[in-house]
Amino acid sequence: MTAKLLRALVYAGTVVTVAVLAGLVGYILLNGVPHLEPRLFEWEYTSENVSLMPALVDTLLMAVLALVLAVPVGVGAAIYLVEYARSSSRFVALVRMTTETLQGIPSIIYGLFGLLFFTTVLGWGLSLLSGACTLAIMVLPVVMRTTEEALLAVPGAYKHGGFALGAGRVRTILRCVLPSALPGILGGVLLALGRCVGEVAALLFTAGTVAQIPDFAGEGILALFDSCRTLAVHMYVLASEGLHMDETYATAVVLIVLVVVLNTAANFAAKKLKEEM
Numbered sequence: 606m607t608a609k610l611l612r613a614l615v616y617a618g619t620v621v622t623v624a625v626l627a628g629l630v631g632y633i634l635l636n637g638v639p640h641l642e643p644r645l646f647e648w649e650y651t652s653e654n655v656s657l658m659p660a661l662v663d664t665l666l667m668a669v670l671a672l673v674l675a676v677p678v679g680v681g682a683a684i685y686l687v688e689y690a691r692s693s694s695r696f697v698a699l700v701r702m703t704t705e706t707l708q709g710i711p712s713i714i715y716g717l718f719g720l721l722f723f724t725t726v727l728g729w730g731l732s733l734l735s736g737a738c739t740l741a742i743m744v745l746p747v748v749m750r751t752t753e754e755a756l757l758a759v760p761g762a763y764k765h766g767g768f769a770l771g772a773g774r775v776r777t778i779l780r781c782v783l784p785s786a787l788p789g790i791l792g793g794v795l796l797a798l799g800r801c802v803g804e805v806a807a808l809l810f811t812a813g814t815v816a817q818i819p820d821f822a823g824e825g826i827l828a829l830f831d832s833c834r835t836l837a838v839h840m841y842v843l844a845s846e847g848l849h850m851d852e853t854y855a856t857a858v859v860l861i862v863l864v865v866v867l868n869t870a871a872n873f874a875a876k877k878l879k880e881e882m
Contacts, residue, residue: 687757763782
């Protein structure tokens, strides 16, 4: 009886979750798709066309830069904690407690930290670089913890087999451990990517709301210090103004499509990488 009740609760929870997701996505598509017009994809933003193209490019730049900063550090730290550090050491316990605590901090706190440190102390101002560094700090605990759990789930026989064949620790980790842990690592990266793409509060304090594409062709690396806005911030600004609600829904549709495309591409790349490794 208990098993049947629990099974029914699981099925009910699944149905409710799927129904809510379908309802949200359907509502956004119903209100946004009819308003997807060519003027929304013009390269220059004006008050007449409220183009989302600059925000779309800024979103990709912001997410890629944040992940480039966070993923190597997070994966490297997880490898050290699992493969090199003693599991019973106080340092490992402190790091794990710290990462778990950082995952629960509201994003606006990260935004205030980025405002005080990156924009003010370092003098970077409201810029792409300030926003990306703030996002990197936000997603670092997620990448680190998911990578650590993925590494811990790899059977010890894989490492023992590598050592038995004469491979060193580094080669064993690269050739035996990481390929098996790759799906779990990818899951953490996708979670981090989703948070980067959908973040608003932290970027309002660090990247600003200027609807422009950083001019890397003209300014070079100095374009990293240009203010910009992502799609999520673009939606927030339009909704706050209350003058372009139709365009806000259209931007939400583009954001959903962007997330789906990025997740699909990341999964495809991970499969190819795993086959090569």
